[in-house]
Structure formats: structure tokens, C-alpha cells
Amino acid sequence: MNSPNDTQSSQVRRWRELLASERDAAALYSRLAEAETGERQQIFRELATIELRHAAHWESRLRSAGAEVPAAGRPGLRTRLLGAAAGRLSVQTVLPLIERAERADAGVYDNEPDALPGMAADERAHARTLAHLMDGGKPDPKKQIARREPWHRGDRSGALRAGVFGVSDGLVSNAALVMGFAGSGASRAVTLLAGIAGLLAGSFSMAAGEYISMSSQREMYQREIALEQAELEEKPDEERAELVLIYRAKGLSRPDAERLADKIMADREVALDTLAREELGLDPDQLGSPWGAAFSSLIAFAIGAFVVVVPYLIGSGTAALVAAIILALAAMFAVGATIGALNGRSALRTGLRQMLVGALAAAVTYGVGHLIGTNVS
Numbered sequence: 001m002n003s004p005n006d007t008q009s010s011q012v013r014r015w016r017e018l019l020a021s022e023r024d025a026a027a028l029y030s031r032l033a034e035a036e037t038g039e040r041q042q043i044f045r046e047l048a049t050i051e052l053r054h055a056a057h058w059e060s061r062l063r064s065a066g067a068e069v070p071a072a073g074r075p076g077l078r079t080r081l082l083g084a085a086a087g088r089l090s091v092q093t094v095l096p097l098i099e100r101a102e103r104a105d106a107g108v109y110d111n112e113p114d115a116l117p118g119m120a121a122d123e124r125a126h127a128r129t130l131a132h133l134m135d136g137g138k139p140d141p142k143k144q145i146a147r148r149e150p151w152h153r154g155d156r157s158g159a160l161r162a163g164v165f166g167v168s169d170g171l172v173s174n175a176a177l178v179m180g181f182a183g184s185g186a187s188r189a190v191t192l193l194a195g196i197a198g199l200l201a202g203s204f205s206m207a208a209g210e211y212i213s214m215s216s217q218r219e220m221y222q223r224e225i226a227l228e229q230a231e232l233e234e235k236p237d238e239e240r241a242e243l244v245l246i247y248r249a250k251g252l253s254r255p256d257a258e259r260l261a262d263k264i265m266a267d268r269e270v271a272l273d274t275l276a277r278e279e280l281g282l283d284p285d286q287l288g289s290p291w292g293a294a295f296s297s298l299i300a301f302a303i304g305a306f307v308v309v310v311p312y313l314i315g316s317g318t319a320a321l322v323a324a325i326i327l328a329l330a331a332m333f334a335v336g337a338t339i340g341a342l343n344g345r346s347a348l349r350t351g352l353r354q355m356l357v358g359a360l361a362a363a364v365t366y367g368v369g370h371l372i373g374t375n376v377s
Helices: 004-034 038-064 077-088 091-104 117-134 141-148 159-183 188-234 236-249 254-265 268-278 290-306 310-314 317-342 347-376
Strands: none
Touching: 004 038, 004 077, 004 091, 038 117, 038 236, 077 091, 091 117, 117 188, 117 236, 159 188, 159 290, 159 317, 159 347, 188 236, 188 268, 188 290, 188 310, 188 317, 236 254, 236 268, 254 268, 310 317, 317 347
């Protein structure tokens, strides 16, 4: 068990790391502002100000713990390189690298107990602001969707994609299980029982996992919206400023952005809905259903797993084994081709790849089962 001194030392170390990160971010945004003009320059300056405010929070935490606050030194190598590239080439050249890093670090404060409530939302808002700036101030929804979801082909909820992968999991895992028992020389009844047991166990396991995952995700989203609501009640001016910054990044002039923000802030329900969408990137009406996700996973897995069970329901011996292999290979190819279509790749190539991987898994378990069955007998 860690002693109180060890815990405090760990906290201080973490606070110093976060302080250094915020100072680096502020220095980078300040350097980008120097390389820009007009509205974009002002946006980068405001982003730098927000990062400095975050840095001041960590300085305050260090002081309150009686720890030394490191002096603001030279920015990190990455910050210096990006700043130099922005000055010599252009901000637009380095912006994709910065935006990608911001997206990767957007959740840095989600589970940070010592962060202020608004800091997590600030970080996510920064990633979206940079995404808007990458589009030259003229946001293209198709580009933004494609950047977040490269596989997107009109399946807004992702249910089709999740269903296809669920079928794939059930098909490959149960095919491998059934082939293992078939290879061991087990009777038709035992092989059938193994297939049904694998189908039920896998289906309910997938459903339980999906329910827990979706519930946790939904609770996290609800917490974020609740924190945003508290911020809206306690610091309406800061939330208005965030909206103004977001709409300016989308291409509106400051007066237009301020008028739009004022109109939105006049209605608290509209303001919360807008902030959830624009700042948090959430749709309050589409947070996901844990029960729906669990049921979908259960059905999808069961469908895939049932394919190799069918031959043993109506036959036995070599005929059932051959039929199971043919059905499994055909289903694997179909699933792989569908996945390829969803990902915008060659259906033939992904279909063959899925079939090869699944066949390899089934062949290995068949071989292992055969060896075990021979030795046992």
C-alpha cells in the first residue's frame, strides 16, 4: 500500500507534467498566432489564453501542496518544431498534425480528479476548433464526418457495422470450437452440444459486455452534459465565449458569432443542447441504448455462431463436417466482403482475407482436437 507521502509525490509529479503540457500548448498557439493574421490570429491567441488558464490551475495546485512550481522554460522540441514549420511554411501545413494530437489528448481530463469541471470540455472544444480551421473556416460536414469515421457510408448509428462484426465474431469463434470437437472424433451429439453451448455462451457474453460498455459510455456522456449544465448556470459568460470562438472558427465574423451566441444563450435549454453538440460533440437525444446494444450483439453473434451448427442439426459424420466447412467458408467470405464494402475497400480482397483467417483458426483447433482425441482414445 502506498504511503500518504508516496501518493502526494505522485500527485505533484502528475501536476507538473500537466503544467508542462499546458505551457507547451499555450506556447504553440501563441506561435501559430504570430504566423496568422486577422480573425484566425485572434482565435489562436484565445486558445493560448485558455491553455494558460489551465496552466495557472496546476500552478495553484502545486502551491497549495507546498511543492515548488517549475519556472516556465523553453517549450518542448515538438512545440518548437511545429512552431518553426508554421512560421517558415504555413499554419495550414502543420494544423493537421496539431489537430490529430489534440483529438488524441481530448480526454486527458476526463478521469483527472484534480481538474476543474470545464477543463475537459475546453480540450475537446479545442480539437473541434482546429478541425474547423483546417477546413479553411468553411466547414464541410462530409469532411468532418469522414475525418471522425473513415468507414462512414450512411450508417449514422454504426449499427450495421457493429452487427456485421458481431456476426463475424460468432462465426469464427464457433466454427473453431465445432471444428475442434469434430477433429477429436467426438460424436454428433457431443459436437452439436459444443456448438450450441458455444453459441449461447458467446452470445450472452457479448451481450453482457456490450451492455456494460454502453452503460458506462452513456453514464460518462450524461455526466459531461450535467457538468456542462452546471457550467452554463455558474459561468454563462465563459460558455458564451466558447460558443463565439466555435462559430468564429466556422467562418462567422465576431459580430455575427456574438449575435448568434447571444440568441442561443437566451434560452437555457437551447444553449445546453447547442453546447453539448458543439463543445462536447454529443447529441443528447442519441446517447445510445445499453439494452438495445446488448440485444443487437446477442442476435448478431448468435446468427454467426448458428451457421456451423446447422449441419449437425440435420446430419452427422463426414457429411455434416464437410457441410459445416463449406457453410462456414461461404459465410466468412460474405462477412469479410461486407466489412470491406463498409470500409470502402475491395470486397473480394477483404472477403478472401476473412475466409483465410477464419479457416486458419478452424484448422488449428481441428488439428489440436484431432491430436487430443487420438491420444485420449
